[in-house]
Amino acid sequence: MITLSDDLQKITSILTKTFEIPGIQRNYDDSFSRIRKIFYRYGINHNAKDLRIVFTLCMQEFFNSIPQEEWKLNDPSFVKNSEKYAIEKFKEWFIEQVT
Numbered sequence: 001m002i003t004l005s006d007d008l009q010k011i012t013s014i015l016t017k018t019f020e021i022p023g024i025q026r027n028y029d030d031s032f033s034r035i036r037k038i039f040y041r042y043g044i045n046h047n048a049k050d051l052r053i054v055f056t057l058c059m060q061e062f063f064n065s066i067p068q069e070e071w072k073l074n075d076p077s078f079v080k081n082s083e084k085y086a087i088e089k090f091k092e093w094f095i096e097q098v099t
Contacts, residue, residue: 019083058089
């Protein structure tokens with residue numbers, strides 16, 4: 001039996017693997033289509049593009065929390081932190097949708 005914890009790990013895995021690929025080669029449609037199937041099991045019927053927008057808003061939250069002059073877009077660790085933050089926020093949003 002698949003649990004919520006298993007699904008959260010799967011979402012993390014999908015997004016983490018997506019961000020391991022160079023930006024131009026990423027297939028966001030595939031990634032969020034796979035995540036959409038997970039959401040659907042919980043009766044949440046968002047299309048992949050809507051989920052991608054929600055994820056983008058989660059990432060925007062990271063950038064809103066830091067003054068723009070402190071953004072280090074050329075620093076891989078800064079970018080990686082923004083991705084990790086967005087993944088965690090996205091999972092929190094998912095949990096809110098389920099509960």
